[in-house]
Amino acid sequence: MRLNGEIQPEEERKVIDSFNSQTYSIGIGFPHSQSHDLVVGYALTSKKKKSFLQPKLLCLARNKGIFFVAIDLNRPLSEQGPFDVVLHKLSGKDWCANIENFRQKNPEVTVLDPPFAIEHLHNRQSMLQDVADLNLSDCHGKVGVPRQLVIKKDPSSIPYEVNKAGLKLPLVAKPLVLDGSAKSHELFLAYDQFSLAELEPPLVLQEFVNHGGILFKVYIVGEIIKVVRRFSLPNVSKRELEKVAGVFRFPRVSSSAASADDADLEPSVAEHPPQPLLENLARELRHRLGLRLFNIDMIREHGTRDVFYVIDINYFPGYGKMPDYEHIFTDFLLSLVQSKHKKRPAV
Numbered sequence: 001m002r003l004n005g006e007i008q009p010e011e012e013r014k015v016i017d018s019f020n021s022q023t024y025s026i027g028i029g030f031p032h033s034q035s036h037d038l039v040v041g042y043a044l045t046s047k048k049k050k051s052f053l054q055p056k057l058l059c060l061a062r063n064k065g066i067f068f069v070a071i072d073l074n075r076p077l078s079e080q081g082p083f084d085v086v087l088h089k090l091s092g093k094d095w096c097a098n099i100e101n102f103r104q105k106n107p108e109v110t111v112l113d114p115p116f117a118i119e120h121l122h123n124r125q126s127m128l129q130d131v132a133d134l135n136l137s138d139c140h141g142k143v144g145v146p147r148q149l150v151i152k153k154d155p156s157s158i159p160y161e162v163n164k165a166g167l168k169l170p171l172v173a174k175p176l177v178l179d180g181s182a183k184s185h186e187l188f189l190a191y192d193q194f195s196l197a198e199l200e201p202p203l204v205l206q207e208f209v210n211h212g213g214i215l216f217k218v219y220i221v222g223e224i225i226k227v228v229r230r231f232s233l234p235n236v237s238k239r240e241l242e243k244v245a246g247v248f249r250f251p252r253v254s255s256s257a258a259s260a261d262d263a264d265l266e267p268s269v270a271e272h273p274p275q276p277l278l279e280n281l282a283r284e285l286r287h288r289l290g291l292r293l294f295n296i297d298m299i300r301e302h303g304t305r306d307v308f309y310v311i312d313i314n315y316f317p318g319y320g321k322m323p324d325y326e327h328i329f330t331d332f333l334l335s336l337v338q339s340k341h342k343k344r345p346a347v
């Protein structure tokens, strides 16, 4: 049943879309004229628009006075807006230079996030460096990164390099550079080091850590942390390692993995990482990476209670899959402006 005057989510999307196109075609009715409104310009891929700008987010945002406006990539950024916040996830050097230039010329606009900080996550070696430097170990547990080796060129040198570095099998091979393509998410599990010579560098070879087939996705939105469980690759037993040889290809393990939040799991595997540990880790990474929107893939070493590894960090991940994301995200956007007002000197 539909209540009188109730806006249906699909209609809301149309309203916002038509609002967006009007803003650009005739340039009137820009919500910024109402001082309490918040205008968020966005530059996102169509895949991201679909998963992030869901009707439930748009509806709630509108009720809170937040308007999402599409950035027109064919027009100079300086001619668009005014924006309070810019959200972006697009690849390419031109876009990076463009948004960095805009950021420097418009310090009053909150650009989420600085392109050079995002760039740091586009390489699987630099991505985990801050976690490795942290060496986080407190009374709530220990967080590290799996031992890894970067192979830049010659694949025939892999068996020698793996031996020299003393890496233990099995190894996960991941493309070194992330460019948003499906290929950069392709992953290989190698049971012997000789088969790795078949792969195409540049690669990161990472020790596979048995973790009971469950992964924790730790979503960060500013100060907020939300953890979900996902199914992951199963443990590899010593017996299996002795019997099996070769490399096995997994096209896209992480994003295709089902949620394990409601699965009936062994408590020692299912238990979330301790909250104080996550808070420490998130706080440190927010500062060191200079990012506010990212997620961390974390696994617990099987057979331990409190030994964790960070295996991946993603910028502006699939928040649409985070429970309650519409409330968390809109509150976050509002908090950005509130903190800006607080910082403004009194006149």
Ligand SMILES: Nc1ncnc2c1ncn2[C@@H]1O[C@H](COP(=O)(O)OP(=O)(O)OP(=O)(O)O)[C@@H](O)[C@H]1O
Pocket (backbone or CB within 6 Å): 146, 172, 174, 184, 185, 186, 187, 206, 207, 208, 209, 210, 211, 215, 231, 232, 233, 253, 254, 255, 297, 299, 311, 312, 314
């Ligand atoms: N060192 C490891 N030990 C055990 N399992 C691993 C390891 N590295 C990766 N995995 C498994 O492979 C999956 C994909 O790896 P990873 O998260 O690094 O790739 P990705 O393509 O960046 O994923 P995403 O879609 O999250 O960006 C992980 O979610 C996990 O299930």
Ligand SMILES: O=P(O)(O)O[C@H]1[C@H](OP(=O)(O)O)[C@@H](OP(=O)(O)O)[C@@H](O)[C@@H](O)[C@@H]1OP(=O)(O)O
Pocket (backbone or CB within 6 Å): 045, 047, 048, 051, 089, 178, 179, 180, 181, 217, 254, 255, 295, 314, 315, 316, 317, 318, 319, 320, 321
């Ligand atoms: O596809 P989804 O919306 O789920 O988001 C995924 C996101 O894809 P998109 O930004 O192109 O949308 C990926 O980004 P790229 O590395 O490919 O740039 C990466 O961040 C994944 O980890 C996200 O999945 P999650 O980790 O949250 O499950």
Ligand SMILES: [Mg+2]
Pocket (backbone or CB within 6 Å): 254, 297, 312
């Ligand atoms: Mg991942």
Ligand SMILES: [Mg+2]
Pocket (backbone or CB within 6 Å): 312, 313, 314
């Ligand atoms: Mg990733």
